[in-house]
Structure formats: structure tokens, C-alpha cells
Amino acid sequence: xxxxxxxxxxxxxxxxxxxxxxxxxxxxxxxxxxxxxxPGHGGxxxxxxxxxxxxxxxxxxxxxxxxxxxxxxxxxxxxxxxRTTDIMPxxxxxxxxxxxxxxxxxxxxxxxxxxxIHCNSDGHPPGHYPVQRLTGYKTTxxxxxxxxxxxxxxxxVKNTRTGTESYIWKADRSAPKGDAINQRNGENMGDxxxxxFDMAGPEAMMRGQLYEKKxxxxxxxxxxLVEREFAGAGRHSGGVMQRQVGIGVLQAxxxxxxxxxxxxxxxxxxxxxxxxxxxxxxxxxxxxTAFRRYKQTIEKNRNTSRKG
Ligand SMILES: [Zn+2]
Numbered sequence: 399x400x401x402x403x404x405x406x407x408x409x410x411x412x413x414x415x416x417x418x419x420x421x422x423x424x425x426x427x428x429x430x431x432x433x434x435x436x437p438g439h440g441g442x443x444x445x446x447x448x449x450x451x452x453x454x455x456x457x458x459x460x461x462x463x464x465x466x467x468x469x470x471x472x473x474x475x476x477x478x479x480x481r482t483t484d485i486m487p488x489x490x491x492x493x494x495x496x497x498x499x500x501x502x503x504x505x506x507x508x509x510x511x512x513x514x515i516h517c518n519s520d521g522h523p524p525g526h527y528p529v530q531r532l533t534g535y536k537t538t539x540x541x542x543x544x545x546x547x548x549x550x551x552x553x554x555v556k557n558t559r560t561g562t563e564s565y566i567w568k569a570d571r572s573a574p575k576g577d578a579i580n581q582r583n584g585e586n587m588g589d590x591x592x593x594x595f596d597m598a599g600p601e602a603m604m605r606g607q608l609y610e611k612k613x614x615x616x617x618x619x620x621x622x623l624v625e626r627e628f629a630g631a632g633r634h635s636g637g638v639m640q641r642q643v644g645i646g647v648l649q650a651x652x653x654x655x656x657x658x659x660x661x662x663x664x665x666x667x668x669x670x671x672x673x674x675x676x677x678x679x680x681x682x683x684x685x686x687t688a689f690r691r692y693k694q695t696i697e698k699n700r701n702t703s704r705k706g
Contacts, residue, residue, distance in 0.1 A: 430472075430510045430693055430696075431475065432475070432477075432478060432508055432509050433468060433509065433511050433513065433689075434479075434503070434509035434513065435465050435468075435477060435513050435515070436461070436513065436647065437457040437479070437481055437515050438454070438514060438657075439453055439457060440454045440487060441489075443486060443496070445517065446517060446663055446664070447524065448525075448664060448673075449666060450673075451663065451672075454484065457660075458481070458483075458484065460660060460682060461515045462479075464513070464685055464686070468686060468689065478503070480500045480503055480504070487503070488500075497650070501646075501650035501651050502650075504651045504653065504655075509651065511692075512653055512655035513658065513685070514647060514657040517659065517660055517661060517662070517672060518563065518660075518661065518663065520664050521664075522664060524557060524665075524669065525556075525666050526555060526557065527555055527557060528554055529553055530550040531551055531553065532550055533551050534548075535547065556666075557666070559664065560634050561633060561634030561636050562628045562634070562635050562661055563637070563639055563658075564621035564638045564657065565621070565638075565639055565640065565648065565657040565659070566621050566648065567617070613652075616654035617648075617655055618638060619692060619695060620692045621658075623689075623691045623692050627684035627685070627687050628681075630684075631684055658685065660672060
């Protein structure tokens with residue numbers, strides 16, 4: 399009996415020292431559960447346009463295909479769209495209200511990644527556009543009415559700008575992001591006790607800043623992986639950028655978020671590509687591969703940080 403107790407105590411001792419050496423992970427909750435897909439524009443807001451198509455339709459087509467592909471590859475994921483038809487999300491009547499609705503929906507659904515799909519315009523008309531060039535001056539009129547007038551020739555320029563760009567929010571304009579993160583901090587950030595959480599306290603601020611840093615790093619990671627896939631598929635990738643003026647929807651979502659410009663509708667060939675089944679499937683497959691790499695990377699990072 400004594401022997402048995404001693405063995406039991408020894409076993410308990412070994413178990414306790416082992417658990418203190420290798421503490422059990424608090425939870426192995428999946429890092430990615432809900433993905434928010436946001437097709438740019440919609441309804442009264444067509445976005446930019448090409449020779450024959452509007453941005454709001456192309457972004458919806460790509461977004462629905464992306465959601466389907468993500469769901470098929472990762473059945474455990476919850477996919478939430480900000481819109482699935484040609485409306486301003488939430489049936490809002492202004493672009494600003496639409497942006498607010500998108501961000502609120504993403505936060506309410508506890509999104510773990512926000513993917514915003516857009517198409518680009520270079521600011522010139524699509525296809526070809528006329529440009530005037532000064533070739534010289536000619537004299538008109540007689541006597542006092544005599545004057546020199548400039549002579550222009552008009553020629554057509556092909557709209558050649560092509561390629562993809564991914565945007566993440568600008569770091570020094572991240573105050574609304576901090577608010578959104580703090581809001582989510584109070585709701586559910588995987589903690590067991592939120593009831594005694596002081597939202598205005600220094601602890602909340604510090605945690606908010608930590609999450610903000612992590613979200614920024616993860617947004618940059620996902621954006622980089624997306625652009626790498628685009629480049630690998632032979633597209634011209636403009637890389638990951640931060641806009642000088644912040645992007646409302648990215649700043650107001652309390653989660654890693656990336657806005658993907660999938661190509662220029664103002665370029666004739668790229669417009670055809672973005673409207674084609676082949677083009678849309680390729681864009682979707684590139685984002686899906688990037689998502690797979692992103693998931694693997696953040697899961698690996700969690701495991702190494704736990705071990706270390
Ligand atoms: Zn757009």
C-alpha cells in the first residue's frame with residue numbers, strides 16, 4: 399500500500415514537473431474561423447468602368463467565386479459576404495454609410511480576415527484616349543486683329559497601365575482601427591472573462607496596441623503572399639502599398655484586412671481578362687493559394703511562439 403502511494407506520488411510529481419516545463423496551451427482554437435469577403439462598390443455606386451464593364455459587377459463575380467473556392471478548400475471556415483447581389487451593402491444610400499455597414503458587419507461577425515476585392519482605373523478613359531500636342535503657332539487676322547494662335551494635333555494613346563496592387567491601412571492613421579480592435583477586445587478575443595475588462599484602462603489600450611501591431615503584420619503578410627501569387631501567374635504586381643489617405647473600410651475593421659486591386663479595367667486586355675472565366679478563376683486561385691500559405695504561416699508562428 400505504502401509502495402503504491404509512493405509510486406502514485408512519484409507519478410504525480412513527474413506529471414506536475416512536466417506540465418510546468420511544458421504548459422498546456424490555453425486553447426487550440428483555430429486562428430481562422432470567419433473570413434469576410436467584401437466585393438467593392440455596388441448598387442448606385444458602380445466604381446470605375448472599362449469599355450464594356452463596371453467594377454461593381456467584376457468585383458462581385460470574383461468575390462462569389464473566391465468565397466466558393468475558400469469554402470470548398472476549407473469546409474470548416476465561415477464565409478461572410480458584405481453583399482451577394484448588386485446592392486450597396488446594407489441597402490445604404492450613401493457610400494460612407496455603405497463603408498460603415500461593411501466594417502460593422504465584419505466586426506459583428508468576428509471576422510479573422512477581411513478581403514476586399516476591387517478593380518483599378520488609371521484615371522484616363524478606358525481603351526484609348528485622345529491627347530493634344532502643341533506643334534507650333536500660326537498667325538491669323540490682319541492689322542490690329544493679327545494674332546498668333548497655337549496649333550495642336552490630336553492623337554490617340556492606348557491606355558497601357560496594367561497590374562495588381564494590394565493595400566493595407568496606413569499605420570499612422572490607425573486610430574479608427576484601434577477603436578474597432580478595442581471594441582472587439584471587449585466582446586471576444588478568446589478570453590474567458592470579459593466581464594471585468596476595463597475598456598478605458600491602460601491594460602485595454604496596451605492589448606489594443608498589441609493586436610493592432612499583429613493585425614498590421616498579418617495584413618502585410620497576406621498582401622505580400624497575394625501579390626507574390628499574382629506575379630507568379632505572370633501578372634504585373636505593384637506589390638503591397640499603404641495609401642496616403644486611409645481607406646475607411648480597412649481602418650474600421652478590427653482584424654487583419656487587405657484591399658486587393660485585381661487589375662485595371664481601363665486597360666482593354668486586362669478588362670477582357672478580368673471579365674473572362676479564365677481570368678476570374680486565375681485571380682481566385684492566386685488568392686486561394688496565398689490564403690493557404692497565410693494560414694500555414696500564422697499557425698506555424700503560433701506554435702513556435704508557444705514553444706519559445
Ligand atoms: Zn474600387
